[in-house]
Amino acid sequence: MPQTLIRNATLLTMDATNGSKPFAGDLLIEAGRISAIGKDLAAAPDAIVIDGRNRLVMPGLVNAHTHSSETFFRGRYEGLPLEIWLLYAYPLLMGPVVNERLLYLRSLLLAMESLRNGVTTICDDFFDPxxxxxxRLSTVFKAYEDAGIRANVSSAVMNVHTLDALPYAREIMPLHLQEKLDFGSPMSAATYIDYCRSAFASLHGKAGRLNFMIAPSAPQRCTPELLQACHELAVEMAVPLHTHILETKTQAVTGHEFFGKSLIAYMGDLGALSRNTTIAHSVWVSDEDIAMMGEARCSVAHNAVSNQKLGAGIAPVRRLIDAGVIIGLGTDGVSSNDTARIFDVMRTAGLIHSVSGPDYDRWIHADEILAMATIGGARSAMLENITGSLEAGKAADLLILDLTTLNFTPLNDIAKHLVFAENGSSIEMVMVAGQIVVRDGRMQMIDAASVLAEIRELVPAHLTAHGELEKRNAVFHSTMAEIHRRATDKVIGLHRYAGDAAS
Known part of the structure; x- marks a missing residue:
C-alpha cells in the first residue's frame, strides 16, 4: 500500500498537546498508520496526495455503546420506558432466531450507517438469545470485516431469570403468566467463560481491527460468580467488561431492593469495578457511586439520545467528569435512538446539560463533547493506544470534512460547529486503518445499493413475524407498567430527579 499524504489541511488531532484546537499542517499515512504530522512533510514519489485546502481532518468518531440486534427496528417504537419497550424489542416469549443472512445484513446495515456518518469504531453489545x-458471532464479525469498520463485539450474557432481576415482578405478575416464562437452565459462569475463551481464540483481532469484549448484561441480571468471572477474564485479556448499570428509575431501586445497596456499590463489593469496566448509561448514580467509579477509573458510555427517548433521565456527566470517570458517547441501539449517528448524540449532549442549573460554568462544553466522541470513546473501549486521536503511530482512523459547506459557513469555532451545526453531511472521506471506506458518501468496500435492496426484499417478512411476537408479549405489558410506576414513586425518595441532577 503506497503512502498517503494529506497536505495543507486543517487538523484537529484531539491529542494531549493540541486537544480540540485546530492547526494547519500535513498528515502522512503509511501501512495503515499515521507516520507523521507536521508542515511540509516529505512523501515517497508514488504517494497518494490529497489536497487538504478548505478541509478538516479529524479522528473518526467512536460509538461507545450500541446494539446491532435492534437495527431492523428503526422507527418502530415510541412513548415507552425501558422495561415496557424491552417486551417488544427483546421479547420474553421469543420466536425463531433471525437467520444468518439477515443477521449478516443487520450488522452490515449498522456498519454502513455508522461509517457514512463518521463513526469509525463501534462497541456492539451484541445480544443473541x-x-x-x-x-453466529462470526457472522457479525464478517459483516464488520466486509464493511471496513473497527469494532468491539460482545456476546452479551445474563443468567438470572428476568422476573428475579426486576423489583416487584414476582409480586405483581400473575402466576399463570410467570409460568409462561420458562427459559430452561441458566448458563453457568464456567460455561460462559469457556465460550468467551473460544471467541478470543477464533475471532479476537480479526482483520486487525475487530475484537471480542465481555458483556454481562447488568449486575442484577447475572449471578455474582458470573460477574466476577467476567471481570477476571476482561482484566486477563485487556478488554472491556461492558455492562448496563442504573439506566432507569426501576434500576435505581433495584440494588436497594435486592442487595441493600446501589448497583454500583454491589459491583464494587464484587471487585468488578476497575479500569476495564465500561458502564452504559449511569443515569441514577449517587455521589457515593460516582466517587467509587472515579476511584476505579471506570468508563461511562453516555447515551444522551436514547436516555431521553426511553424517559430514563439525564446522566450527571459533569459530576462524573469531576470524579475522574472516563466518558464516551453512545447511540445505544437503533430502536431506542433511531439513528447510529454520533453527531446527533454530540448535539443532544451539548444541549441537555444546560438545563442542569443556573451555574453555566458547569455546563458541558463543545471541546469536552468532542473529546467524549473521540478519545474518550476510545478509552472506554480500551483502544486509546490505537484510535481516538491523530498521533504518529496510531491507526489512520480519520474523517475529512468540507469546510465550505453550509454547516461551517461562516466559520467561527470548529469545535462548536462540529457539536452544534454538523450532522455528518460535510464528510467527504472516511478512513479506517488507512483504508478509504467512504468517499463522497459512497461505501467503498461493499455495494451499498444491493445491500439495501436485499434488506427491503427480505426484512418485511421478518418484521411481520416480529409483530406476532409483539402481540404475544403484550400480556406482560401491565406488569411492566406497574413495576415502572412503583419504582418511579419510590425513586424520588432515593435520588433527586435525574433532570435536576444533571450537572
Whole structure:
C-alpha cells in the first residue's frame, strides 16, 4: 500500500498537546498508520496526495455503546420506558432466531450507517438469545470485516431469570403468566467463560481491527460468580467488561431492593469495578457511586439520545467528569435512538446539560463533547493506544470534512460547529486503518445499493413475524407498567430527579 499524504489541511488531532484546537499542517499515512504530522512533510514519489485546502481532518468518531440486534427496528417504537419497550424489542416469549443472512445484513446495515456518518469504531453489545453460538458471532464479525469498520463485539450474557432481576415482578405478575416464562437452565459462569475463551481464540483481532469484549448484561441480571468471572477474564485479556448499570428509575431501586445497596456499590463489593469496566448509561448514580467509579477509573458510555427517548433521565456527566470517570458517547441501539449517528448524540449532549442549573460554568462544553466522541470513546473501549486521536503511530482512523459547506459557513469555532451545526453531511472521506471506506458518501468496500435492496426484499417478512411476537408479549405489558410506576414513586425518595441532577 503506497503512502498517503494529506497536505495543507486543517487538523484537529484531539491529542494531549493540541486537544480540540485546530492547526494547519500535513498528515502522512503509511501501512495503515499515521507516520507523521507536521508542515511540509516529505512523501515517497508514488504517494497518494490529497489536497487538504478548505478541509478538516479529524479522528473518526467512536460509538461507545450500541446494539446491532435492534437495527431492523428503526422507527418502530415510541412513548415507552425501558422495561415496557424491552417486551417488544427483546421479547420474553421469543420466536425463531433471525437467520444468518439477515443477521449478516443487520450488522452490515449498522456498519454502513455508522461509517457514512463518521463513526469509525463501534462497541456492539451484541445480544443473541437464547444461546451463544460462535458461528453466529462470526457472522457479525464478517459483516464488520466486509464493511471496513473497527469494532468491539460482545456476546452479551445474563443468567438470572428476568422476573428475579426486576423489583416487584414476582409480586405483581400473575402466576399463570410467570409460568409462561420458562427459559430452561441458566448458563453457568464456567460455561460462559469457556465460550468467551473460544471467541478470543477464533475471532479476537480479526482483520486487525475487530475484537471480542465481555458483556454481562447488568449486575442484577447475572449471578455474582458470573460477574466476577467476567471481570477476571476482561482484566486477563485487556478488554472491556461492558455492562448496563442504573439506566432507569426501576434500576435505581433495584440494588436497594435486592442487595441493600446501589448497583454500583454491589459491583464494587464484587471487585468488578476497575479500569476495564465500561458502564452504559449511569443515569441514577449517587455521589457515593460516582466517587467509587472515579476511584476505579471506570468508563461511562453516555447515551444522551436514547436516555431521553426511553424517559430514563439525564446522566450527571459533569459530576462524573469531576470524579475522574472516563466518558464516551453512545447511540445505544437503533430502536431506542433511531439513528447510529454520533453527531446527533454530540448535539443532544451539548444541549441537555444546560438545563442542569443556573451555574453555566458547569455546563458541558463543545471541546469536552468532542473529546467524549473521540478519545474518550476510545478509552472506554480500551483502544486509546490505537484510535481516538491523530498521533504518529496510531491507526489512520480519520474523517475529512468540507469546510465550505453550509454547516461551517461562516466559520467561527470548529469545535462548536462540529457539536452544534454538523450532522455528518460535510464528510467527504472516511478512513479506517488507512483504508478509504467512504468517499463522497459512497461505501467503498461493499455495494451499498444491493445491500439495501436485499434488506427491503427480505426484512418485511421478518418484521411481520416480529409483530406476532409483539402481540404475544403484550400480556406482560401491565406488569411492566406497574413495576415502572412503583419504582418511579419510590425513586424520588432515593435520588433527586435525574433532570435536576444533571450537572
Amino acid at each position: 437464547p444461546s451463544h453460538d460462535l458461528t
